[in-house]
Amino acid sequence: MPDSNPISTGECVLRATGLQKAFAAPSGRLQIIAGVDLEIRAGESVSIRGSSGSGKTTLLQILGGLDLADVGEVLVRAPDSGKWVSPQSAIGHGIGFVFQNYQLMPELTALENVALAARIAGASVQVATAAAKELLISVGLGDRLEHPPARLSGGECQRVAIARAMVNRPAVILADEPTGNLDEKTADEIMKLLLGVVAARGTALLLVTHSAEFASRTQRRLVLSGGRLGSA
Numbered sequence: 575m576p577d578s579n580p581i582s583t584g585e586c587v588l589r590a591t592g593l594q595k596a597f598a599a600p601s602g603r604l605q606i607i608a609g610v611d612l613e614i615r616a617g618e619s620v621s622i623r624g625s626s627g628s629g630k631t632t633l634l635q636i637l638g639g640l641d642l643a644d645v646g647e648v649l650v651r652a653p654d655s656g657k658w659v660s661p662q663s664a665i666g667h668g669i670g671f672v673f674q675n676y677q678l679m680p681e682l683t684a685l686e687n688v689a690l691a692a693r694i695a696g697a698s699v700q701v702a703t704a705a706a707k708e709l710l711i712s713v714g715l716g717d718r719l720e721h722p723p724a725r726l727s728g729g730e731c732q733r734v735a736i737a738r739a740m741v742n743r744p745a746v747i748l749a750d751e752p753t754g755n756l757d758e759k760t761a762d763e764i765m766k767l768l769l770g771v772v773a774a775r776g777t778a779l780l781l782v783t784h785s786a787e788f789a790s791r792t793q794r795r796l797v798l799s800g801g802r803l804g805s806a
Contacts, residue, residue: 581651583617587745587778588637589658593646594801595632606632607643608801614746616651619769619779621789623806624798630782631750633798637780638748639665651745667695670739670747670777672768674754676731678723678738684710684730685719688738695742702741709737713767729760736768746778753788765791 581587595607606629614620624630635641637648639661650664651657661669671677678687685706692702710719713733723731732752739747752768753761765788772779781792789795795806 581616581653581656581745583615583776585616585651586613587616587651588612588614588648588780590637590648591646593633593636593643593648595629595636595641595643605801607636610646610798610801610803612637612796612803614778614780616745616778617773617776618794619772619781619792620794620796621781621783621792621806622796622798622803623783623786623789626784628798629801630798634748634750634780634782637661638669638671639663653743653745664744666691667742668745670742670744672732672735672739672747672749672752674751676723676728676735676755678731678734680723683720683722684715684726684734684737687723687734688741691738692741697742705741706737709741710734713737713771727760728756729764732756732764733767736764736771740771740775740777743775744777746780747772749779749781751782751784753783753785761785761788 590610590612593607593610596603596605622630636643648661649658650661650668652659652668688706688710689702692705713736715733753764769791783789796803797806
């Protein structure tokens with residue numbers, strides 16, 4: 575994929591203003607997000623922690639365009655033009671996702687999983703395959719290119735997922751408990767890799783995690799409580 579990027583390190587790449595989200599409950603409307611403002615800048619790593627049920631995943635899905643807020647606005651910088659766009663139009667391009675459960679296509683090889691994301695974004699087969707191969711080598715999977723997920727360990731699957739998230743050179747990576755399914759040693763390796771990859775490419779990272787230790791590795795640490803974000 576092209577190396578050119580009109581967004582410089584330190585520029586705002588994701589902006590959320592006045593976000594609110596509630597769900598129906600037997601006792602009435604349950605307010606999960608109660609007025610969240612957030613800005614994330616290129617090259618910055620940010621973590622969000624909170625108790626179970628605090629709304630961390632809901633907030634991440636709203637920021638990434640997988641869900642809609644009841645009130646408020648989210649805008650993301652498009653990496654190819656630098657223009658502000660909705661997160662829905664930035665999925666897979668301006669925004670990359672890393673999920674706890676990897677979300678790989680089981681019938682595709684590691685190389686095909688990563689290349690598919692580039693193909694969906696409009697890259698040719700040749701460009702997509704070359705970019706996918708380069709990234710998989712960079713995350714230590716050069717000898718696993720033709721392996722489907724069933725022949726990969728959990729840590730290897732998450733490395734494929736990180737490569738897939740990065741292949742379209744997004745402005746921001748949203749990672750939802752990316753180490754939740756991994757043992758302690760592998761989780762530590764994946765966190766080092768994820769932080770290293772985004773730092774090397776000047777990509778912003780928003781990490782949702784239960785781990786205070788992993789959160790401490792990010793440059794900015796936030797806590798979601800009572801539907802609002804505060805400093806850790």
